[in-house]
Amino acid sequence: MQSVNDYYSAIQLRSDRWSALRAATGELSRDPSGRKAAALNKQVNELFDALALIERYWAFPGTQAFDHLRRQFEHGNLDDLAFGVHRVTRALTTGAYRRRHIPLDRDAADAEDHEDEAMLPPEARALARPYFEVIIVDDLNEHQERWLRNNVQRMRRSEDPFVYETVVVPSLEDALIGVLFNHNVQAVVVRPGLTLKSRAELPILKRYLNRAGGAEGIEGLKPEDYGPELCRLIAKVRPELDAYLVTERSVEEIAGLDLGICRRVFYNQEDFMELHLNILRGVQSRYKTPFFTALVEYSKQPTGVFHAMPISRGKSISRSHWIQDMGAFYGPNIFLAETSATSGGLDSLLEPHGPIKRAQELAARAFGSKQTFFATNGTSTCNKIVVQALVRPGDIVLVDRDCHKSHHYGMVLAGAQVVYLDSYPLNEYSMYGAVPLREIKHQLLKLKAAGKLDKVRMLLLTNCTFDGVVYNVERVMEECLAVKPDLIFLWDEAWFAFARFGPTYRQRTAMNAANALRERLRGPDQTKAWEKQQEKLKDADEKALLNARLVPPPDARVRVYATQSTHKTLTALRQGSMIHVNDQDFKGEVEQSFHEAYMTHTSTSPNYQIIASLDVGRRQVELEGFEFVQRQVEAAMSMRKAISTHPLLQKYFKVLTAGDMIPEEYRESGVESYYDPHQGWTDIWECWEQDEFVLDATRVTLAVGGTGWDGDTFKTQILMDKYGIQINKTSRNTVLFMTNIGTTRSSVAYLIEVLVEIAHELDDLLDDASKMERLAFEHRVKALVEDLPPLPDFSRFHDAFCGDPTTGEGDIRTAFFYSYDENNCDYLALDGSIREAMESGREVVSASFIIPYPPGFPILVPGQVVSEEILAFMRALDVNEIHGYRPDLGLRVFTEEALHGLLKKKLPKAAE
Template sequence: MTYKAPIFDLESHRLDLWKTLYQTSETEDIQQINNELETIFKIEYYWAYPGYETLFQLREYIKNEDRSAFRLLCGNLLNSLINKTYRAREFIPFQTNLNNLDKPQSNLLASNYSDKEKNKTLKPYFEVLIIHPAPHEYELLYRNSLANYITFHDQSLYDILFVDNYYDAIIAILSNPTIQACIYIDNFKIKSDRACVFEEEFSPFLQGIENSTDQQSILLKKHISHLRPDLDNYYICEDYATELQLETFDRIIYTQSPNFFADIHHHILSGIEQRFSTPFFDALRSYAKRPKGAFHALPISQGQSIQSSYWIRDVADFYGEGIFSAETSSTLGGMDSIMDPKGSISQAQNKASDLFQSKSSYFVTNGTTTANKIVMQANLHPDDIVLVSSDCHKSIPYSVLLSGAKPIFLETYPLNQYDLYGCVTLNRIKQVLLDLKKQKQLHRVKQITLTNSTFDGIIYDVKRYMMDILAIKPDIIFHWDEAWFSFGYFNPLFRGKTAMSAANALSSMLKSDEYRHIYEQWEQKSDIDDDDFLLNNDLYPDPKQFKIRVYATHSVHKTLTAFRQASMLHTHDCEFSEDDFYEAYRTHTSTSPNYQIIASLDFARRQMSLEGYELVKNSLLLAWQLRQKIQNSEHLNRYFKVLGDRQMIPSEYLDTTETDKQHTMHYPDLYRTFRKQVFSVDPTRITLDISATGIDGPNFRQMLMTQYDIQVNKTSKNTILIIINIGVDKHSIQYLIESLCHIASKLKNNSKAVEQNTNIINLPLTRNYHKKFVAVQSHKNNNFQAVEIRNAYYAGLKSENIEYVPLSTELIQQVMNDKQLVCAGFITPYPPGFPIIVPGQLITYDIFIYLKNIQIKEIHGYHAKKGLKIFTADFLQD
């Protein structure tokens, strides 16, 4: 028997099956109830809760035709799964899941103590997967033995589930996000003796499994860590562990130990406690509880200046006491200095580094704007060339300006129909590098900065890009601005396309004899001196030359649970200079950092290390459901179209066998497609084409906000962007759908015909600069130019060098007739939110037409009364 889930993944299908079973229990069709119960039995194999005791009891009730008892137990169980009440529970000795579920729920009765007090006794619940060759013989022994060590004093509670084979272990950790640890006992099977009904469904995750039983636990552990690196992994050993086993697993547990089961229990809880620990957040809470006399800065510390006030007491009511108790400028008493961390901040940063798999990680309290400045100053010198994507955040060109380096802006592929920018193609980057190489200028190229994912959710194949670029420039520094992609590290769908994951993969490759052999074979049959070959083929960097130098900057607050401006900077640099880095870090970091922001980075790390996989998978599910609803509703898709890979990625970069069915793709299908394509659209970022409504993007956003209290971040003329982050829940999705339905109904009932926005805006792409500011240019066809952006910027600050010209039809006509205008500042329209003109750049006809047609109200750098700031002709002639 094979199985194909009719919905997104096995976990959501499980919940639907329980709902169906409960509804079916009202009927007289015993056979249907039994069939559905048997299907549930197959799925519940991958969960410890509610357990087979509960399932067998349901079967017994049906056998005895006790409908009321069946409905009570099934209803209670369904309620606990929907509301996830079992995920936080009290410690009650000897109580089983069945004991708790097989009776009227006590929450319907009056409570003798408040919910707040009750919550203090609730403990997080998780599950432990044990891969064992003989689960039927040993499960009861393990279950009873481990139960002896669970006490009221444990911070969390757990249950265990067994599988006896490799395939089911992979399916379990992907389907069941409550699994937090795996225990391996050798001699398990590769496949189950029973029919593995989900093997076909999960086949994209099961590729490359070896049938060999040699080192099977090590192979399985590596496979599991590739998919879910958040899990703790323990190996049960009968004899001395090998060096490889010691390196591979978090702990080795010996069967000969007299405290064997106690060791298992304590290691399981210790692993959870390590991830739960938040060094700085814990230190801050401890500090806030202690009474202090504050004879230093911050009158607001302890809330003293508020408590004594007659006029701002409402501030304390709004914020509560905790935030003021935690306000301090002290770096002592358990606190730490972000400028020179040696205590709790250092420990918190190390935990973040472990989570994101970097060589080192740093907290940044001024947002990713500052993180980008730190990277640029640490790595770039005034004569260096840096390649920068033209769609990068405005902090990037400003940072390059401060460093004095010469940027070459790389144009992205345009999506003119939707007024959106795509990604920089790999071919374009290689063109520029090979051109510079011919001019003997390649040595000046120090760094490349790309945005991944883009604001609109287009994701690069980071490893492929890095390999090809390193094959041409083996010592280049990669700076990936992952401002919107922190969450990508917590799901196998995205992780392989993150900066630190790719850096680790390349680092392993560099040390591999296998890769050296692959490279030698490729080199022998490849013409690596031919530019056409290098441009049009996948490349392999020389393991004797290439270096892993990678930086990633994260706006943690954008996609994880952290306060505004909370960011991180991750490094994986084999030539990392701590002195240079800290000089830059201290230049741009405030000496008065906000401790609440630092603490939020710490607890964001805790949350993602314990439930990141679950949260991101849930976001994927909700996004999938929203896409399905819009796609399948004639009422909605008349006015709203969901853009996918086919609309947002050029056809030459698509796997066309998959993209046609993208809206119906399941979780494993998405994984397979993501691995194949150079570009992929993040499923959690839903770009809606609203051109059929006749309302432009900015006005549609205003309508959503004022009439429906719905906030969306970004619009273009014909689109709005909906981001399904980890804070969005099913009720939010339902309200959004209801609101879109209401808008569609109003449009349908409007007697006035809706006029579609069909006017296509050609996006400005190529950037050219006045010869006064050109540092380096292509040796043919003006294919690219490196701009002296620093010189142009500071020249534009001198009043004698500039003038202002109003944006008018007459001016556009003059530019059409070859009048040359050179911008003296940055021009940043919102949207798209990045500079389309930088100092020293020629303002061309296509730029004027773009600014005129997008009809936006917010353009930074453009003075409504004065006009555009340009250089005077006299200055340019000097």
Template sequence: MIQRLELVRAHLLARGFRKKIASLAHRQRYSEVLFVGKLSSSEEKARRRWLKRKSGIGDFAFDTVFVQTSEDALNALRVNPILQAVVIHDGFAFRSPDCHLNTLHSILDELDVLFEATPESNRGPLLGTHIAKLRPEVDLYFVADSCVEDVAERTGEMFKRVFRRGEDQDELLRAIMRGIEQRYEAPWFNAVMDHAGRPISNFHALGISRAKSLKNSKWIDDFEQFYGKNLFLAETSATSGGLDSLLEPRGPLKFAQEKAARAYGAKRTVFVTNGTTTANKIVVQTHVRPGDVVLVDRNCHISNHFGLMLARARVRFLNAYPLNDYSTYGAVPLRELKRELLAYRRAGELDRVRLIMLTNCTFDGIICDPKRVMMECLAIAPHLVFAWDEAWFAFAYFHPTYRGRTAMGTAAELEAMFQDPDYAAGYEAFSAEFGAEAWADDERVLSTRLLADPSKARVRVYATQSTHKTQTALRQGSMIHIWDQDFNKTAFTNAHFTHTSTSPNYQILASLDVARRQADLEGYRLVQRQLELGMRLRKQVSGDPLLKKYFRVLGPDDLVPPEYRESNAETYFDEKTGWSNFETAVRTDEFVLDPSRITLEISGTGLSGDTFKKRLMDKFDIQINKTTRNTVLTMTTFGTTRSDVDNLIQVLRKFALDCEEKMRNFSQIEQRIHDDKVRSLTLTQPLPYFSAFHPAFCAHMETGDGDMGLANNLAMEDVNCEYLHPADAERAISGGRVVVSAILVDPYPPGSPILEPGQVIDIPTLKYLRALDVREIHGFDHEIGLRVFTEETLSRILDERKSAAEHGGTS
């Protein structure tokens, strides 16, 4: 599936590419155009004219690739990442005589049946539909012998232009080049560059603008020398003079966000300059009002927790499956979600459930199946809104294998399905079989793959993405992608104004604009390369006898339990079949593991994850982020190079060789000490589940959701709280006291809380807290202990709630 640059070069040489390979390697804006079908003599002449001019069309150059069948076209799009446009001609065959890809079997089987049932005049649009699913970023053009007007009317949104065969060949060339230019254009970045080039005298804020406050100083001139003058020339507070306002964009920033929405498959996209932390709060405030119920992944990012506190939501936490051997969590099973929704239905509270918040994919690379999750949840509650935290998944939409597991890719699919008469017929059949008696049987509902009622279900999906984490954007650069059939502009705008600075950083915004451009024009190539480098690292570590003694690469069989892995795939890549296991897993499994996340189990070294991380950075200048007591997480991104991977492998070998040296020279006592360290790292430490909210903060006792906002507000007053060290808290619990957290406690990384305001503290959580080796634990002071509510405060709140209930009011 993944084609290296060397293969692309060989492919070009085999076709007699006339430029020197050396010059092609340095041409940054070179691309190719795919022609499907047989060209007429006039079209062939036009092609030869294009080739003579290709190196002189503005800043772009392109060459042409020709195929005769649908299968060859899809193969080319899968293996050639530099294709930017496809021109489909009438009169092509379906199957290739000699070229087949395992990764396309499912697509081709579906298309084969449709192809035979489709008149020849409609086969071009049929192929275009499947190309758009595979590579939506490429521009599509159609050249037809007749009925051009009919094609244009029926498929105008699919094709950028439709041409009649033999006419306007030069216009086709210009259309292709214009299509590339339009995607290359970065409106906001261009506006900032233009502004920086103007001779502006600034009588408003910022002193640092134009670098004049630096030039007037003898003490900070090194600041400009380090960052360069353009940074400060572009630093401005202006929203006029060709610039724009993030809070009310009408010019280049508006156009930049519209381009991002198209590129990421959204109906709307909004740029955010304070990271996904702010993006999550904006989404929460848009939808949640005091008393609304939110079902949320307990291990979601801390920003979601704070957003829910501010919104005064009734929060019901969902437990992800635990991976105790590696001290980390997976993702929330669909069965857990459905069980909670059914509980609210039994309690007569289903209409109060407003929002479902889930992480996709997790820090460790566990990818959900958003389509199945949303389909089955909408079958139970068709009014639901879904907020997907895709902070680590911004790159995924630009690869056909990942795309079906993204929030925006799934939202588009669901809306199309709910409008499809065939789906409606299928739902009617399902509804007739799965009647009222079945809905009364919770176990049957949990075990059945549900279908949503297309006449009731609404597609309301939000995805927050940290563009800066895996793509090419400055730190804090994030986006909110929206596909909401009932979008409330007033509510969203209000939330946006609440959490967004009136002084956003223009450089962050410019980097988001450029990140969109890069992903639009070469995202597929970069994601393929990211996958290839991830697999290279996995293969090298797993295949080296020395490295295997001390480092184990965790695979899907380690991080995704069998009950969520229908494919039974233990590895995703094979030398003979390529990525077919990964493709199958994506189609069938409830959870899949992102191959570009490589978790190494390191207990054999005798070092904890935190210690290993520190040595990597201090001694070898290798930066990683997430660790557990016995694992470290590495990942490949758009910025990873092959040299980086080779360097990490070399450093791991140095660790292994150092371990070998020490082992050879250990005394018996030293060997026992080392063995004890290894044993302590491999002993299973159970991960804590969310215990419960204390009754003082339970909004509804039957459903068990809690008012974290109330607990958080009370905790702001010192008189309501006291401090207990973990050991003292454990003794108090053993003695019968109900100890309740007054603050959110959050080990970082990964930023997933283990205690919430209002949560009953249990002994498993305390044991887990004491076993943590991370140094940064927000909300926990090692000197004074845990902030908890006093028993008097809890009794007072219970009395107030009881009194309010007796008088028919609320507390």
């Protein structure tokens, strides 16, 4: 039996324990006196001991049924035991317990097969009442607990929209462990009899308790404060839940307390019907999907279409003799719900007042923003909307140089003066990490020294990066606000929408950090801390400021925006994205310009199916996002463990760890790897709480240089063409596997099987290889593992496009449009003419974006000077795609005459 340290999550631990118990009891019942009987008896007893500690946190099978199964084992009723354990395991695997009562005794067992819930027709699953569980926190004896359960159970009615079961735990710690263990929990009822500490002793329980962040300070609480404090702590780790507080304290005392997620306080009463109705109402508020529901209702209405879209109602398809296959493939509903009208219960995305507006308000609640806006043409458009709404021509914007290309084009459209920030390089893997906070502060302080801080408008960063490097978002914002108290932040969270629904991940999301920062700035200690540091750093130089952890002033404005590709990591149709806003000055300063930018970039004919999918995707993550994200992380962790511990795979592959992808200076916790074969899983809460950068565990970067194939070849010719495994991101010698909320254990198992097969084939190939073939293989490996070109930093903007060489901001808009005139441009070949031009002393200036795939970031932008390092990197690239580069002509650059012409125009202005 695997140890607790071999498991990252409780879900997998519990599932494997029950599966092992089913196998052991089945074998024991078939041969109770066999030679393996003693070992099996010992194993079953150990499994019961292990499960006893965690089953108290789930309603099914429940502690009563679990104790009954254990008594059957102790009394030697092995056939009945095996039957009962089999039914429990089957029901847990298929989800049958969510639909109906599961009897465990042979005599009471029904004849129905426990069909897999996923195999049921969608119509049958949609008709079933959703199931959830409620934790009741009260320290009760067995008789009192039975009385409480019976009273709650008597409140159920056939007309209730949902079905729920109760789990009773005695203490504050048990309740925290329960909501972090049990993904079925949707509500918590906190009664006055709860105690503080858990009596459970299991390392994984304590590991989960650590993830409650802040639970370490509960020892000094007074008993009357246990209930309110529990509501507050649950709000921190699972803010989507509802809590109900039953208290004996007066209304005056409760009114001034922070009750976190508490939806209602019941004063010293046993009104079980009112409690029952509130529980259902709370879940119903999350279950609502205003726009999806309106679209479903619209599709049922008989209408006559006398406007655009012949496909509406499916008439152009049903009447066709040639495209019936399209109708058969998609089914009728998608066409019945297709319209360009904004009436009939629907709404306008551009001017929402009805169900779209309500759907966006629910999304804001789910993601922790003040306002949320839907987009139907991807996050590229969201980025341009935010930049256009906030940045005026001439504003200085600090931009992560290797961010998505939509940001660079957004700078062109807005007319921003761009200061590009360099991320730390990972030369051995041909990828960049993220921008160190020290680099950001350095650029801000340099602009301040030059008297330009008033022109600085925005900081734009990618969180998390494509390769999984995650910023300490709150720390970045607080230190930047200490330099410029009204700085606006745009966090590109295209690949991070799921993070809101994992307790560890949530703390590094833009909206969570913005809310935490707003609360801290309002706190009584902020003014004292700021004044104390101001006195200490009164005459400090830049070095001292860079070394200090700067404190923002209490009057700093929290102005935060996040763009998310909802469709990339949550359930939504392609191009379904969201903009989340947490800006204290939005109403007064931004709302009008944001509306205009939204109008500029949003289609007047948005796809209603995409909007509906965003609405339903929000419902899903509010009700089961915690479960799905937990499974997602678990799948990635299992993948890491399987590859890292397989002796054959280690010959050709390596899973990159946090230590490989984040330099030691940015890992204050000292954590190098999330899994160690000798120690098991690392509790990542600590490093996610304090380190400057952390690694998103759901992204598994695999170094493949040892196979002799570069990343692009390994992706295309091996994984995709041969095995049908789809991935997106590669570098020169790595491929990136990303788990998502739809990843299954079977998918992970298949990937491991494929990698093992590839490794076996390489072994066979090398065994039969000639000496020359071996030398050729070793040469390819060396070229991919050792002989890698260093990644170039951003060079500089040419003087024609740079207002101030000291601070380095560039006019990317002028450079971009100046290249529209062919007379201003020329082409230089990488294999000779560029080198000759640079050796002659000419400054070669790019006239376009140059974006190699991989790695997928611009190595040149319009107006940037080509440096020796950039030229060397481009010459060393062996990728198939370089956007903006013409292999037949070369690199598009500005002519010397064109640059001189611009400089002449600038000279009179400089003289003035």
